[in-house]
Structures are given as structure tokens and as C-alpha cells.
Amino acid sequence: xxxxxxxxxxxxPFWVRARKDLPAVAAQIVLLAGSLVVLAPVAWMIxxxxxxxxxxxxxxxxxxxxxxxxxNYVRALTAMPFGRYFLNTIYVxxxxxxxxxxxxxxxxxxxxxxxxPGRDQLFLLVIATMMLPYQVTMIPSxxxxxxxxxxxxxxxxxxxxFFGRPFFIFLLRQFFLSIPKELDEAARIDGCxxxxxxxxxxxPQVKPALAALAIxxxxxxxxDFMHPLxxxxxSEKWTLTLALNGFQSPLDPGQPVIHLMMAASVVVAIPPVxxxxxxxxxxxxxxxxxxxxx
Amino acid sequence: xxxxxxxxxxxxxxRKPGGSPxxxxxxxxxxxxxxxxxxxxxxFYAGPMVASFVLGVTxxxxxxxxxxxxxxNFRQLIHDPLFWRALQVTAVYAVVAVPLxxxxxxxxxxxxxxKVRGIGAYRTxxxxxxxxPGVVTAVVWRWVFNPEIGIIxxxxxxxxxxxxxxxxxxxxxxxxxxxxxxxxxxxxxxxFLGGLQxxxxxxxxxxxxxxxxxxxxxxxxxxxxxxxSIFFNLIxxxxxxxxxxxxxxxxxQGGPQNATLFYVLYLxxxxxxxxxxxxxxxxxxxxxxxxVILTLVQFRISRRWVxxxxxxxx
Numbered sequence: 001x002x003x004x005x006x007x008x009x010x011x012x013p014f015w016v017r018a019r020k021d022l023p024a025v026a027a028q029i030v031l032l033a034g035s036l037v038v039l040a041p042v043a044w045m046i047x048x049x050x051x052x053x054x055x056x057x058x059x060x061x062x063x064x065x066x067x068x069x070x071x072n073y074v075r076a077l078t079a080m081p082f083g084r085y086f087l088n089t090i091y092v093x094x095x096x097x098x099x100x101x102x103x104x105x106x107x108x109x110x111x112x113x114x115x116x117p118g119r120d121q122l123f124l125l126v127i128a129t130m131m132l133p134y135q136v137t138m139i140p141s142x143x144x145x146x147x148x149x150x151x152x153x154x155x156x157x158x159x160x161x162f163f164g165r166p167f168f169i170f171l172l173r174q175f176f177l178s179i180p181k182e183l184d185e186a187a188r189i190d191g192c193x194x195x196x197x198x199x200x201x202x203x204p205q206v207k208p209a210l211a212a213l214a215i216x217x218x219x220x221x222x223x224d225f226m227h228p229l230x231x232x233x234x235s236e237k238w239t240l241t242l243a244l245n246g247f248q249s250p251l252d253p254g255q256p257v258i259h260l261m262m263a264a265s266v267v268v269a270i271p272p273v274x275x276x277x278x279x280x281x282x283x284x285x286x287x288x289x290x291x292x293x294x
Numbered sequence: 295x296x297x298x299x300x301x302x303x304x305x306x307x308x309r310k311p312g313g314s315p316x317x318x319x320x321x322x323x324x325x326x327x328x329x330x331x332x333x334x335x336x337x338f339y340a341g342p343m344v345a346s347f348v349l350g351v352t353x354x355x356x357x358x359x360x361x362x363x364x365x366x367n368f369r370q371l372i373h374d375p376l377f378w379r380a381l382q383v384t385a386v387y388a389v390v391a392v393p394l395x396x397x398x399x400x401x402x403x404x405x406x407x408x409k410v411r412g413i414g415a416y417r418t419x420x421x422x423x424x425x426x427p428g429v430v431t432a433v434v435w436r437w438v439f440n441p442e443i444g445i446i447x448x449x450x451x452x453x454x455x456x457x458x459x460x461x462x463x464x465x466x467x468x469x470x471x472x473x474x475x476x477x478x479x480x481x482x483x484x485x486f487l488g489g490l491q492x493x494x495x496x497x498x499x500x501x502x503x504x505x506x507x508x509x510x511x512x513x514x515x516x517x518x519x520x521x522x523s524i525f526f527n528l529i530x531x532x533x534x535x536x537x538x539x540x541x542x543x544x545x546x547q548g549g550p551q552n553a554t555l556f557y558v559l560y561l562x563x564x565x566x567x568x569x570x571x572x573x574x575x576x577x578x579x580x581x582x583x584x585x586v587i588l589t590l591v592q593f594r595i596s597r598r599w600v601x602x603x604x605x606x607x608x
Contacts, residue, residue, distance in 0.1 A: 023508055027408040034402070035419045038477065042422065044445050045434045057443050060452075103330050110327025114320050122328065129339050131589070133537055135558055136582045139349060139565050139575050140342035146356070163334020194323050223427045225540045230566060241429040245544055258437060265430045276425045280418070 049073070049262035056256055069259070076263035084236060085243040092157045092228075092239060093221040097214050099161035104168035105210065109198045111169065112176035113184060123173070130166040134226075142230060152233045157224070161217075168213050175209045176202065215279050222272050240268045349575035356569055367576035377577070379552050380560040383468060387556070388535035391472045396527055399479040400520070403486035404512060417487075424480030432544035435474050436461065439545075461546050467553040471541060482527045489523030490516065521600045525592070532588055536581060557581060 043063065048056070049072055051065040076082075110116075111123050145156040179202060187201045225241040232238060238246065247261050313321075325332075350367060354360035371377045406417055423431065438444050439460035447457030458466040493516060501511050517524070539558045542548055548555040548563075561581065565574035 024408050024410050027405045028410050031405055031410065031416045034405075035416060038420055038423060040445055041434050041438050041477070042426075044438065045430075048437070059443075059448075061443060061445075061448055107328050107331040110324050114324035114327060115317070116321035116324030119324065122332075125335065126331065129335065131533070132339065133533065133581065133585055135537065135561060136346060136578050137339060137342035139571055139578060140345035141338060142565070143345070143349075143356075143571070144337075144342070160334065160338050162330070163338065164331040169331060194327070219425070223429075225427075225429050225543075226562075229543075230562075241427060244429045244433055247433075261433060262437075265433050269426045269430045272425050272427060273422070276421075277418075 045262050045265060048259055049076075049266050051259050053256065053259060056259055072259050072263045073267070076260040077267065079257075079260060080243060080247065081236070082240075082243065082264070082267070085238050085240050088154070088237060089222065089239045089241075092154050092224075093218055095154070095158040096161045096221040097217040099158055100165040100168055100217050101210055101213050103162050103164045104172055104213070105203075105206070106198070107164040108169045108172035108176060109194075109202065112173045113181070113197075113202075114194065126166050126169050130170060138230070145231065151231055152237065153231075154237070156231045157227050157239075158221075165217075168217075171213065172206065172209060175206055179205050211279070215275060218275060219272055244268055346575045346578055349572050350579050351576075352572040354571045356571060360572070363572065367573050368580075370573065371576060371580070376552065376555065376560060380555045380557045383553070383555050384536055384538070384557040386468060387472060387475075387538065388532055391475045392528065392531040392535050394472065395475055395479050396482060396524065396531060398476055399482035399527065400486050400517075400524070402479065403483045403490055404516065406483065406487055407490045420483060421480040423477045428540040429544060431474075431478065432541050435477075435541075436545045439470050439474075461554075462550060464551040464553040467546055467550060471545075471554060474541070482531065485523050485527055486520060489520035493519045518601050522602060525596050525600045529589060529592055532592070533585055536585055536588075 047063050047065055050068045050070065051062075051072075052067055052069050055062065055065065111119060111126070141156070141160075142151075145151055148155075150156050150159075183201050183205075184197045187197050192200065223241070224239070225245070228239045228242050229245075232242060235246070244261070244264060247264055248257065349360075351362065351364055352360040353363045353366070402420060406413060406420070410416070426434075438446060441447050441457060441459045441462065444460070446460070450457040460470045461467050497515050497519075498511055501515055506514065537558055538556045539562065542554045542556045542559050543562070546554045548559050557577075558581070561574050561577045564570045564577060
């Protein structure tokens, strides 16, 4: 259908084409101006991160720092044990990803492919919990984890995800429903168990969806601030978001640290941005289906 | 969301007790596969919701034994000026920022839907702020709004306009956060873009031939056809507005003079700074009710303005 439309446009008289081009030119101008506005804070963050401490408060401000102080990055990352914070964050991120994607895969298979009494009613509950704001269960969950002695450990940050993430269950189930059931049935006749069908027949088909969910899970875990804030006390267990919040430089008390803070911010922002560029297609798809961030 | 409409996975199940041995085996396996979710549902959703309700009628600081206080927490809330301030701040933010962001996202999506050179780069650029961790956004924007060295007041100074104190001013702090919310409309934009790409080109061409300008085509054709996306973004945006936490926590700590005391920030302070678990649970329940009521009302109203091309409704 789209080719038919394209052909028609190409053969249209020139004045029709000219009128069609006008919105495109206007759009180009507005988009260019908008991009500059949107990029300004990012450019400013990078610019500040490279400034000499004596030029931080220059007026008018220089956008291109002179001199360029790359050593700000070294100083920012050594002001606090950032290596440790990176490892902490990676650990929590990987565990949340494995837990939520793995468990949601198994659970969603049950909802999509096996018949049992109450299944559809239970699935409505999954949808309901998807909409439940976290704050409603936040305090009792904290009390529960405190009772288990898990406060100031990483466990509260990822263990719940091993019990399925409602949104992932929902998404994967919809994905399973789009795969013909004949595939399973053929395998079942060949003597394949339910688990075998999931692993050997369906898993290869849902790999792109799993990748999208893994990326979403990474983005959310990396971004998470409220959970670590509630559960983590000792500074050696901080995640990167907590470290940025508590950023201080012991090297020069009383001196401005904004350039170092900006350097640390850039470093914390790099992994999600890199993942986004590498997996843009997956990510945008995931967001379209989810429409939820964080 | 139309996917939600088809939530039934297959033919209705025969509920007669027993059934064939094969069916019973399948049912056993089904429960086995979903058992992690069932356990998680009880431990992390149903249990906490009940507990939250019970906590709401107690007074408990985690140290002394919890004490039954009936509806005292709710009575106290009614007389707590900070509770009303938190509600007011959040409501203003929801009423102003959500529609503003939606409108901006829709216009941006319409622009990004044009056949323009470098459209891929533009889409990436406008999505970039949404990728940044919220804490980074907060840290950077705290300085963007800085009255002396921040970008905004520097640009205003170039135009010889006096810049406000932004986050340091009780009257400008909340508007600053609303302005800032425009920076992270990437998700809503992507959803609108998806909706726009489903609008048939023929409709626009037909309207064009009938003499409709771009403006009226946008409002009369595009907007009605993407109304399901508008509705979806409105619901998620409203729910999101009532959950704002990280930005005020890092940028203003709720100040100055509680001008940015968002609801969840005050809830957090009650629970984890003052250790008033019962009081905070009562607040959580009120938040829950507000969100449920708002969502239901939106669904109700949506019947009048949301148009589903396939005729199916959520």
C-alpha cells in the first residue's frame, strides 16, 4: 500500500509537490531550533565537566572550555570509590534483568499456553498490579525486608523481580499469543514436555522480545533512585544514583565541586546512552509497547 | 491497549471438576508455571496492600510496638497543612504539566512524522533526555536553573531580561519544574509517533483536495485518529505526576517554603525521615484512592472523545 501512495506522489504535478514540501521545510527549521534547545543542557553539562575550577563562574560563560581539564574526570572518579559504585550498580542491574526476564518468561508461558481454571481471572490481576503505584506497597515491603534482615543489602533491590514483573508477563504473554499454537502441538505429539516446548520451540521465537525487555530492565535498574535510597545505608553499598546524590569531594573542602559533579554525571549517563544507541530499535519498540519509564 | 481488550487467551475452560486426566495434568502444570507470580503476588502485592491498610490505622515508629489509633491518622492528615500543601503542589503540577507535555509531545511527534532530512537524528536527539538517569537530569537542571551561572538566566541576561531565582524562589520553583518536564517528553512522543504512523495518508490527501489547511487537518483528522494514544499518555502522565519524587528530592528537597513538596516526597519523609509508618501508610492509601478515582473518571470521560477505528473499546 505504501508503495502505491509513493508512486502517486511522485507523478503528482509540481505545484502539488511544492505545497507538500512547504511543511517539510517549516518542520526542518522548527526541529533544528528545538534540537539546539534540547541539547543545550547536555552540552552545558559536558562543557562544565571540562572547565578549569577558576573559570566555572565566568560571565559570559564559555561554552568551549579553555583550558580543557580532562583531569576533572580522574578527580571526580577518585573523589569517591566510583569503581565500587559501578560494580554495585552492575550487580543489581544484572540480577534484576535475569530475575525479571527469566521468571516472566516462564510465567507468561503458563498464562498463554496452558489451560487451567481461573487463568483469565488471575491474568486480570496481573494487569491490575501493573497499574498499582509502587508507593502503595512501599512501606509494608520495607517492613517485610527489615523483618527479614535485608535492609542495607542489595536483596530488596532485585529479589522481587524473580517473582515476575507484571508488565513483562503481560507483554510476553501477548507475544506468545501471536505464535501459532500448532508449533507447540507438533512438538507435544513428538513427546516434548511443556518446559521442553518453551525452551526448544518458543524461546527462539521470543528472543527479540526478551532482548527488548532486558534492555528496558537495564534502563530502569540503572535509573532507580528511590529503592536504593530507602534500602541502602552504608556508603560502600551505594549505587551510582546514590553516589551522585551524595557527591562530595574530600580533596578540596569548601571549593566548588560543580565541575567534578558534572564529570561524574556524564560518566553515570554514558552506559544507558551507549546501550540506547546500540539497541535503539529494540528500545523504541519496547517503549512503544510499555509507554512507561521508570 | 487494544491488546488488553483481547485479554482472554483462548476458549473458555471447562470448569467441571475432574475433566480428563490430560486436562488435569495441564492444569497442574499451568499452576506450576505461574506459581512464582502467585507467590510474588501474595508476598509483594496482596499482603502489603492488606498490611498497608492495617498500618493506616496504627501509630508505629518501628521501635515501639504498633498502637491501634483508629482513624486518627486520617483526622491528623486533614489538619496537617503540609499534607494539603503536598496535595496542592502535586495537583498543580498534574493539571499544568501533564496537558502541556502532551501538547508539546503531540506537536513534536507531528513534526517528527514529516519526511525531513535527518529525521532519524532528530528522533534520537529528542529522545536523548529521556535516556538519561533521572538523578543526572536533576543534578544538571539544578545548575541550569542556577540564577547566576545557569544557562536560562544567562540567555535572559543576553536579552536584557531579569531572570527569576527559579529553584530558590517560592513562586518560581514549581513553574521551573513544570518547564523542566518539557525536556523529558520522549516517551510520550514515541507513542504519539506510533499513533500518527497509523493515520492513513489517503485521509490527509482527501482533506487536502477539499481545501483543508495543515492546521485544520491536524485538529480534525490527526487528533481524533490518535486519540487512543492521547488517552494512554494522559493516563500514564497523570499517574506519573502523582509519583514525582526524584527530581524534587534532589533539586529542592521540597523547598523553598515547601513550594515543591510533592506528595510522594512528603510521604517518603513521613515514612523514612520521621519514621511515622502509620501516618505514611494512611497517605499511601489516599494516594491510591486518588489515582484509582482519577483513572476511572478518565476512562468514563474517554468514551466521549476517544475514537477507536476498529470500534473496539478497552
